[in-house]
Amino acid sequence: MKKKFTAFTAIAAVLFIAATASAQSEADQGETGQIENAFRGVMQDRSASSFDEELYVEKCSMCHRQMGMGTVILARRMDPAKAILENRENLTAQFITITARQGIGNMPRISEAEVTDEQMERIARYLVEVSAPAQDAPQ
């Protein structure tokens, strides 16, 4: 199953200042129904619908969902719609594990106390599943 965050919220992470440029006096409501108004924040979606996704939210989403450090920096150099990690395609467990343990760019290394090897496997499993190419709907 592929989880889709609307491209709007990802783009908002980059262009959120543009919202205030139009000098609204009320908060703007975006397609997601969330308040999107720079410096007033974009409320991150911290919900989860599976055990592994819950772990992903606890350990990773602060930087890798909307308005996270990872999302904001990645949107500077890739398609903003893919800046949210769960919107990437074909992530592999090896890439996820090595990246988290060694760090990459501005991402620091994640210790085995913060995320155990067993937890890392579960997070990788979630990301691999969520980044798998969309399947045809089952009959």
Place this chain on the structure above:
Amino acid sequence: MTDFSPAAWRAFADAIGSQWVMNGDNDRRAYSDHYAEDEAVHAPSGAVAPSSAEEVQAIIQIANEYNVPLWPISRGKNFGYGGPAPVMAGSVILDMSRMKAIEVDEENGTVLVEPGVGFFDLYDHLLQNNIPLWLSVPGNSWGSVAGNALDRGVGYTSYGDHAAQICGLEVVLPDGDLVRTGMGALTGSPSWNLHHYGFGPSWDGMFCQSNFGVVTKLGLWLMPEPEAVAGYDYEFDKPEDLGWAIDTIMPLRRSGVIRQAPSIGNWLRSAAVMTTRDEWTSDKGPLDESVISAIRNRFKIGWWSVQIRFYGSEEIVDASMKVLDSAFADKPILSKLPAKWTRGDPPEGSPLTGVPVSFPLANANWHGGRGGHKGYSPVLPPRGDLAMDQFRRTYDLYEKYGMDYHASFAMGERSLTNVNQILYNKDDPDMMGRVDGMFRDLVSDAKAQGYGEYRTHIDYMDLVADTFDFNDHALRRLNERLKDAVDPKGILANGKSGIRSKGARA
């Protein structure tokens, strides 16, 4: 001092399980300061991760037996100050990120947390349990609620002086003894996290920015969810606007109309989170006025900006807005954008309403590549003319060292904290060669005015401690006497805030 028998590692493993004793190369890297140009300077020898105060006590006993220097961290996200890394290379990190217990007292508006509870953890807990209490969070909210308060971190709501919200600690002392402070020193007291003082000397402050004990539980006051939040985001056009803006706001601050600490920051504080330098110029020298104007125009920001907020019943916040309007009535502001949130609205999503965020950390990428920052933040009296002098002198230092001016002035009830961030690219040796000299100049400059820093980086703890020199460093002598009494072997966070045990002093 940092050579200890390998038998200590086996003893740690016996006490807490070998899975939680980490001393491989990857582990050493994971607990190093990823903002540092040379991570070897403060590289630890490994880490141990206990799950309870009892395990912390066991680790302390072993450290005493084998003379192992420990460096306690809550979650190790103290970026800009050294992250998880110790002052003394070779120390063993005492990582309490596994200790994540949360106990909320909803009626009284308090929480008791273990060190491993992050701002996002506590936020999720409050949200999921429909508890109408708000956090106060720092700009980098990835870290620990307890750890941040104990380092005297700051947030943006009226509960933003985090150390002032501490109410009651449980502490493991360097000899393994377990102590509860304040009313908690009376067994079973229901007032431990309700009343700031106990009986006799007050100890909560002694464990802030110090190395006298390992805090294993921390009581903190939380803000009852207000009926409304209202305020303005102000933009000011000129550098000179800093002075009168501060003089306009401070009377409202002192009289209690404004109860949060507004932080007036320069354009780069906003821009570095939203863009990178090379999108605007490839020139490595000081930023041209035209570049600054272009950035300001695109993002519609002033030279300075400040966000002021009121919290409380709708009548009170509306009345406060009128007072604020009067104060700024005939002042030359560039723009002001009103903000209002009322109970029942969706979450506002920013630290101004206690929502944790991590995007401000994106400023580490301002120069591109793997970046970081160091902060130098002296405290000064809250006057516009003093702030303008401080701004001009520090701006000149940024120019002298070819760095981009990134600063803010946070308005406390009776003082300003001038946070100067030096943003850098750690893979640019030429730039990194300038950072140390600049930091030292910032320290000397502030000292010459009689200004001391409120919190500092592991590279500079001795340098900053040295500036507190009244009566030939009498305060350091006092701290050292206490250190020798509670930690004669120097096993705990040696060098934190320039406090060293007898065996480690020069």
